[in-house]
Amino acid sequence: MKLNELPVLLSPFNQKRVRRLNAQSIRENGEYVLYWMQINRRFEYNFSLEYAVNLANYLQKPLLIYEGLSATYPWACDRFHLYVMQGMEENHQLAEKNGWNYFGYWEEAPKAGKGLIYELEKRACAIVSDDNPVFIMKKNNDSVSQKVSCSYIVIDSNGLIPFGLTDKAPYLAFLFRKTMQKYFVESMQNMPLKQPMDELINQKHIDLNFSKKPFWKLEISKQDFISQLPIDHTVKPIAEIGTRKEALKAYQVFLDSKLLHYGEDRNHPDKQAVSNMSGYLHFGKISEQEMVQSVLEKQPKSWDINQITYKNGQSGSFFGGYSFIESFLDELITWREVGHHFAHHEPNYDAFDSLPDWAKQTLSEHEKDERVYLYTLEQFEQAKTHDKIWNAAQRELVRDGRIHNYLRMLWGKKILEWTPNARVALEIMIELNNKYAIDGRDPNSYSGIFWILGRFDRAWFERPIFGKIRFMSSESTLKKVIMKQYLKDFASDLDTTKETKNETLDLFDS
Numbered sequence: 001m002k003l004n005e006l007p008v009l010l011s012p013f014n015q016k017r018v019r020r021l022n023a024q025s026i027r028e029n030g031e032y033v034l035y036w037m038q039i040n041r042r043f044e045y046n047f048s049l050e051y052a053v054n055l056a057n058y059l060q061k062p063l064l065i066y067e068g069l070s071a072t073y074p075w076a077c078d079r080f081h082l083y084v085m086q087g088m089e090e091n092h093q094l095a096e097k098n099g100w101n102y103f104g105y106w107e108e109a110p111k112a113g114k115g116l117i118y119e120l121e122k123r124a125c126a127i128v129s130d131d132n133p134v135f136i137m138k139k140n141n142d143s144v145s146q147k148v149s150c151s152y153i154v155i156d157s158n159g160l161i162p163f164g165l166t167d168k169a170p171y172l173a174f175l176f177r178k179t180m181q182k183y184f185v186e187s188m189q190n191m192p193l194k195q196p197m198d199e200l201i202n203q204k205h206i207d208l209n210f211s212k213k214p215f216w217k218l219e220i221s222k223q224d225f226i227s228q229l230p231i232d233h234t235v236k237p238i239a240e241i242g243t244r245k246e247a248l249k250a251y252q253v254f255l256d257s258k259l260l261h262y263g264e265d266r267n268h269p270d271k272q273a274v275s276n277m278s279g280y281l282h283f284g285k286i287s288e289q290e291m292v293q294s295v296l297e298k299q300p301k302s303w304d305i306n307q308i309t310y311k312n313g314q315s316g317s318f319f320g321g322y323s324f325i326e327s328f329l330d331e332l333i334t335w336r337e338v339g340h341h342f343a344h345h346e347p348n349y350d351a352f353d354s355l356p357d358w359a360k361q362t363l364s365e366h367e368k369d370e371r372v373y374l375y376t377l378e379q380f381e382q383a384k385t386h387d388k389i390w391n392a393a394q395r396e397l398v399r400d401g402r403i404h405n406y407l408r409m410l411w412g413k414k415i416l417e418w419t420p421n422a423r424v425a426l427e428i429m430i431e432l433n434n435k436y437a438i439d440g441r442d443p444n445s446y447s448g449i450f451w452i453l454g455r456f457d458r459a460w461f462e463r464p465i466f467g468k469i470r471f472m473s474s475e476s477t478l479k480k481v482i483m484k485q486y487l488k489d490f491a492s493d494l495d496t497t498k499e500t501k502n503e504t505l506d507l508f509d510s
């Protein structure tokens, strides 16, 4: 066995998901293969876990799955902590029921878990982890892989198109859609296994007696655990529960009652036609592949995946079948994955300078334009602008950890309009989105925020402040979008009872 060479453990198509991050060999006398579950926090339809199982089988070793929760990640707060803890409890229960080796750790104080990954590594043959191009996952992978003395391999389990199939950052969704169309059928023929743990051969129990306690031995409630941490307690938990069980339940509701209306109604908050899956996708509770597969089962009986042909990146008629499915899959695959591939190839994905040249130029040409309204971060955060729709969207973000997509675009565009320049707007969008949104800190966060400033978009007519960047207004939003109930829920200062039509509402404070 040549332990400095990695065996090929996935299909040729999925092998493009595999990246080796250091030059260390597999440790021959290691006790187990370690899977560090960082963001694909699930046991099903997970290529990283599947690869780890295959490696364990190849080496005839058992598998140890490690899932952690740090107390010091950026924007750590009650909201994200509780969500992750709920998911980890579910994972622990499943592991216990099935006799899997699972070590789950909640950091009791900042830096209390320092060194744990290296302690786990000492007994490991190799570490397999999740390839994710942003936030702490990227930092962990880049740094830990250089400090360990066994092989460190990351697997891209983010979406349908493996990172290895693009060679540079796509600067337009159209360009990524071309790649997606080329490989879509092959990707669906190379789905991840539903139950990779069923394939594990060596089921030997691993003694989990590490220097840190697994969370189930802490004898403290989740609420008490959270309240003693020095994290942001002002960002409160949301009603959504961070388990896979809840993710599957929510998705089933979408498939049964909302998908049919998605194409027509997705832009109207009152119609509630969207899936609300972005939090679950972000924390890896559900895989994009299984979502796509379930949607395709809703196509007409006469529909056949083998009839799909390349459409040169054009949207609207690629998948065939129902147009509402076409519309949903374009968001779920093209728009979701373009940001992942962009960040994978562009290390400065979160920096202003990563904007296209035309966008930087036009924004700089209009930097000195007069701004009628200017707000500070605090004023934005507290929803204290003159615009009641904007304030409503911000209240939704603070209360529920999300903003409906259409209003999220308006929310960002107005931040650009009401700040001294685009760099300040960028900082404010990143801060508010990542602080409050359950789906924040994701490649998609940077896609959405940078789209506001021109990424993945084209030049429009020139106008003040925005230059050639696409503009949006609250007035036209009110005309186009059905949101009476939304405004009742989030804009109590707006008297919606007297009016019969959105257009006549008094939208702005003088």
Ligand SMILES: Cc1cc2nc3c(=O)[nH]c(=O)nc-3n(C[C@H](O)[C@H](O)[C@H](O)COP(=O)(O)OP(=O)(O)OC[C@H]3O[C@@H](n4cnc5c(N)ncnc54)[C@H](O)[C@@H]3O)c2cc1C
Residues within 6 Å of the ligand: 266, 274, 275, 276, 277, 278, 279, 281, 282, 331, 332, 333, 335, 336, 403, 404, 405, 408, 409, 412, 429, 433, 437, 439, 440, 441, 442, 444, 445, 446, 447, 448, 449, 451, 452
């Ligand atoms: C300023 C701004 C910030 C954003 N920040 C985030 C963020 O932090 N995290 C995040 O996941 N998305 C973000 N988006 C994209 C989009 O708003 C959300 O993905 C979508 O609203 C999530 O709701 P849903 O799950 O009900 O979407 P659905 O409409 O049901 O779509 C299903 C899935 O497709 C993907 N998707 C849908 N629309 C988009 C889109 N426009 N761009 C990229 N992917 C999309 C998401 O993964 C989503 O969960 C942002 C958009 C903007 C304009």
